[in-house]
Amino acid sequence: MVNPKTTSSTTSILKSAKKARIEEPPKKLTASRIKGSPKPTSKSRSKQPLHEVQPVPVSAKSKGKQKAEVELQSEEKNDTSIPAFPRTFKVIAGSYEKLLYGLEGSTSFSSDSDSGSENKLTFDLKPIFIFPAHVSCIKTVAASPNGGKWLATGSSDEIIKVWDLRRKKEIGGLMHHEGSITSLFFPSRSHLISASEDGTLCLFHARDWAVLRILKGHKARVNSVAVHPSGKVALSVGKDRTLRMWDLMRGKGVASTKLGKEGEVVRWSTDGSLFIVQTGSSIDIYNTAMSLLHTINHPSRIQDITFCAPVGSKEEILLVGAEDKKVSVYTVPSSVDQEPDPLNPPKVIAEMIGHSSRIKAIQTLTIALPPSPTSNRSSTTIMSSVSSDGKIHVYDLFDLSSLVKEKDGSKTVTVVEIQPVAVYDTKGTRLTCLALADGEVTSIPVVARNGKRKRGQSEDEDSSELDEDEGEEDEWAGVQDEETDAEEGEEEEEEEEEAEEA
Structure with missing residues (x-):
């Protein structure tokens, strides 16, 4: 399926802010670039340091101090200063009506008088903002992972809006595409990749929102982009019926193959050993190795799809949201299976039900649970879905771990129906896209440079501030020196407002 000259290359690569508050809609669309972002000229792009794309610890030289920034999720789990799982979560959904919905989710253990249980896990969804974010349909939304604070929204108005979720503020608009934004993804807290109907992909640095690379190669609209868990390789599919692979270390395409059909969605598995391409x-x-292992023919048209490894299970599952009004849970081949196995095809083991119309988008997130004297559960994996029926659902995937184990060696599998644990009704809004973001997190307090806790913060509030923020302040210092007096005045006013709020 792929050119032999590119196969070895592919295999080796795989191995190896200050504008409108979110509570209030902006009076007019902000069309300017974010401060500090250079114009995307070919000259400026050629001078961009590509080593910044590497998902490994890098050094920040500002003020002569070295600071390590953890890019990969696997590395973050080994760093005790970074939370493993958030205690709360945020659900952000976009819509055809240009509205952006923000919900905060939390969990608690309580007694159930009906069943007599004293260990019932309950989920709660509370709206935190609802406002028109664009002048046209919102098509995609993404949140920075692992305690990150950024939210990016893409629209048919050809603009990528960037928001600070912690401060609930709009940072600005990125206007580097000449077509509708079709896909957004944060491969790490410090990088954003976008895809557009103009046939290009853009890689941004989230410190100053500079364009590190504009990736060209598709001959028509790009429908979807997915970054390998290592952060070194990306895949994209589009209307030109090709699958393209991009080396993010060098900022260029390294392989492509004809699919014979238009790929609508591409996704990597959580361990990076598999990927899927969805069409219809x-x-x-x-x-x-680009070997086709299986083809799944779903009973209805698919709208979104994602891999997931639920808490308590070593096996991955495939979540498929479609026009049949439910999310189907498929088993997938093991990462050690490198050859097609027609005798062990993917099976549907569960279905997430409850929606009355087609599923438009799905996302998963692992969260920490509050302590309970009668429960040994410390974490769980949740899935959220949005539908054309205007409802946002949250499902608990904890019980799926036992279903995945039972499917091994079984030719017949009883499909289990799972009801949502929390529902939010937007009253008829046509929802289009979804993102899950970390909320309150558990980690060791961040100590300021003078050895004291940051002013106005409790231990819990300190835990949500990562070393990343201090690094951002250092790098922005050089940009602030070049700003005008008027901009410095805006900075001071903003700091005064934040001090009053604290």
Whole structure:
């Protein structure tokens, strides 16, 4: 399927703010670039340091101090200063009506008088903002992972809006595409990649929102982009019926293959050993050697799809949201299976039900649970879905771990129906896209440079501030020196407002 000259290359790569508050809609659309972002000229792009794209600890030289920034999720889990799982979560959904919905989710253990249980896990969704974010339909939304604070929204108005979720503020608009924004993804807290109908992909640095690279190669609209868990490689599919691979270390395309059909969604598995390409109602599962392992023919047209490894299970599952008004849970080949196995095809083991119209988008997130004297559960994996029926659902995937174990060696599987644990009704809004973001997190307090806790923060509030923020302040210092007196005045006013709020 792929040019032999590119296969070895592919395999080796795989191995190896200050504008409107979110509570209030902006009076007019902000069309300017974010401060500090250079114009995307070919000259400026050629001078961009590509080492900034590497998902490994890098050094920030400002003020002569070295600071390590953790890019990969696997590295973050090994760093005790970074939370493993958030205690709360945020659900952000976009819509055809240009509205952006923000919900905060939390969990608690309580007694159930009906069943007599004293260990019932309950989920609660509370709206925190609802406002018109664009002048046209919102098509995609993404949140920075692992305690990050950024939210990016893409629209048919060809603008990427960037928001600070912690301060609930709009940072600005990125206007580097000449077509509708089709896909947004944060491969790390410090990088954002976008895809557009103009046939290009853009890689941004989230410190100053500079364009590190504009990736060209598709001959038509790009429908979806997915970054490998290592952060070094990305895949994209589009209307030109090709699958393209991008080396993010060098900022260029390294391989492409004709699919013979228009790929609508591409996704990597959580361990990076598999990827899928979805078209209409079919799903093709590939390994990293570009061998087709399985083809799933779903009973209805698919709208969104994602891999997930629920808490308590070593096996991955495939979540498929479609026009049949439910999310189907498929088993997937093991990461050690490098050859097609027609005798062990993917099976549906569960269905997430409750929606009355087609599923438009799905997302998963692992969260920490509050302590309970009668429960040994410390964490769980949740899935959120949005539908054309205007409802946002949250499902608890904890019980799926036992279902995945039972499917091994079984030719017949009883499909289990799972009801949502929390529902929010937007009253008829046509929801289009979804993102899950970390909320309150558990980590060691961040100590300021003078050895004291940051002013106005409790231990819990300190825990949500990561070293990343201090690094951002250092790098922005050089940009602030070049700002005008008027901009410095805006900075002072903003600091005064934040001090009053604290």
